Amino acid sequence: MDQLITASHQVVGLASARTSLLEPALLKKFDINGPRYTSYPSADRFHKDFTEVDYRLALKRISLNEQTFSLYMHLPFCPNICYYCACNKIITKDHGRSAKYIKYLAKEMAAVCEAMELAPEQKLPISQLHWGGGTPTFLSHSEMRELMTSIKNHFEFQQNGEYSIEIDPRRVTEADIKLLAELGFNRISLGVQDFNPEVQQAIHRLQTLEETQSVLNWSRKYGFTSRSVDLIYGLPKQTPASFEATVQAVIALNPERISVYSYAHLPHIFKPQRRIVAGDLPNAVDKLQILSSTIDQLMQAGYIFIGMDHFAKPNDELAIAQKEGRLHRNFQGYSTQAECNMLAFGVTAIGKVDDCYVQSVRTLDEYYALLDQHRLPTLRGMRLSEDDIVRRDLIGQLMCHFKIDASQFSQKHAIDFDTYFVNEESDLNYLEDSGLIEWHGDSLMVPMSGRLLVRRVAMAFDRHLRESLTMGSYSKVV
Missing domain, CATH: 3.80.30.20 (tm_1862 like domain)
Known part of the structure; x- marks a missing residue:
């Protein structure tokens, strides 16, 4: 897609909203490729200098914090291939492969909890769980029960959590x-x-x-x-x-x-x-x-735009959270849950732990071998700098709410907005002249006419993209 985005806080006339959202001249002018910002920095910036040791240190830093967690389980198996698919999957009809895999997911969960130095009886509270793939329902009933039992051995479901699965x-x-x-x-x-x-x-x-x-x-x-x-x-x-x-x-x-x-x-x-x-x-x-x-x-x-490809009914939790300023975004998309650490399990899975991103190895053989050696299956990742954390917050707010209050943002991060983002001034002026952003006092706003192109606005604040010698392989921003 890429950005099908909506009025964030007020109900507007449907006809005027549809008209202003689609500005063909703008779409033609900004027909470019760019990151989707499921994370900032984007995953193509992860590197192999970030190792298992770094991941273990990050896990130790969060082990004593009182908070809820998000879990992601990557279940890569599919019985047949869809030609358009860009997911990390394994095409097979052999259920023996999935039976072995979920046993290693249990091993990985135990290893992560051990790295966090949790007591054997201690369970981490979770408010979000997602089984993705692949095709999670490739698993047999006994395999699903076994995997969920393993999860509940280490984690405790909280009331009113988001527990989802791809079907x-x-x-x-x-x-x-x-x-x-x-x-x-x-x-x-x-x-x-x-x-x-x-x-x-x-x-x-x-x-x-x-x-x-x-x-x-x-x-x-x-x-x-x-x-x-x-x-x-x-x-x-x-x-x-x-x-x-x-x-x-x-x-x-x-x-x-x-x-x-x-x-x-x-x-x-x-x-x-x-x-x-x-x-x-x-x-x-x-x-x-x-x-x-x-x-x-x-x-x-009657659907409204939430952002980044998503529509929801006005009474849906996402729409309500956006209206109330509580909408968040993580690797699985939009969420009503507060920003929290995401522990990710399985091949190629990406997690967010403390101030780090971490991704697991890509192949089953590597995954099994490392866990058999009592190691965590870390492929790559990165530890965010203070600058990364500032920009991640800004880009996340743009993606969820299409506005930034520069004064509040400056106070939150102990910066002066204009000074901190002086290198972005020229590009922001260009976007303002083009109609993608507007300034209303201290507030930077993405008007309706620019919301399909909010990825391009986010790119203006992407220091890694600006300083990199390569653009990476990205999809069109619309």
Whole structure:
């Protein structure tokens, strides 16, 4: 996508909002690539000089703090490949591989808790859990129970937490959804991408509307409090008319949240994308029309923009948190939970611990070998400088709320805003002249016309990007 973003604090007229959000001249002017800022600094800045020793030191620094934690479990297995996919996954139908993997997840959890010097009976409180993939529901029922038991051996679920799992509607039954509810999950995210048969054939993912409807019905039956549906625009064979039909079908499914991601065609990085015929991708004019129609449809249906690809109903927790200034963002997306340490487990998983980011090794063989040696499976990471922490806070506020009160920000971080960001002055002036930002007294605002391009605004404050000799491989900002 990349930025489908909304009025943050006030209800505005739908017609005027749709008109001002889509400014074709601005979109054309800033048709560039840039980071998605699921973290700052972005993951391409992580390095191998950050080692297991650094991770262990970070874990010790947080072990005595009284706080709740966020957990991420990466479950990489998928039974078949989707050609558009850019996730870290392992294609297999062998459940023996997943059975072994969850035992090593338990080993890693025990090793992390040991590194934090916790007493054997001590459990860390968690307010957020996410199983991602891959396809988490690749696991059998016994494997799901075993993994959740391992989690609860070390961590204690808090009331009103966000406990979510990614679902492939093609591969779950009512019994699966019932079990997930029993295990403690209260939110699900469903991959749809597109309901058009031609598009599904082109991306090697056949999924019916009926399958998707059944999963949503079961989730309501068993008490899940939130449902999110993921779509992707810009896929092969898509047209404005065909995607409009998909969006209308999704609106009829009535999920609380809808994410609409822009397909980034990077076949030189993601090998499965080499099976997509570039000539089948919609052209720039059609892709913009798809985006425009999608925004129009969702806003007419009562959804509002949250930011970074996300829409939600006005009474959804995300929309309420944004209105009240409590919205946060982490590697799994937007959250109502306060900024907290994220412990991540499994191959390629990325965590945030104290003032560090850490990522695990990429292959199963490396992962198993290191844990068998009683080592943590650290591949790379980085420790943030004071400057990184200041800029991370600023970029996070932009992504969640589209404004910065310079006076309050200066007081919070003990800086003078204008002096601290003097190197950004020229770029900020350019963005202001272009209409991407406005100054209202001491407040920097991203107006409605600039919110699709908020990533470009964030880039102005990215010191690593400015000082780097390489731009990295990024997707389009819209």
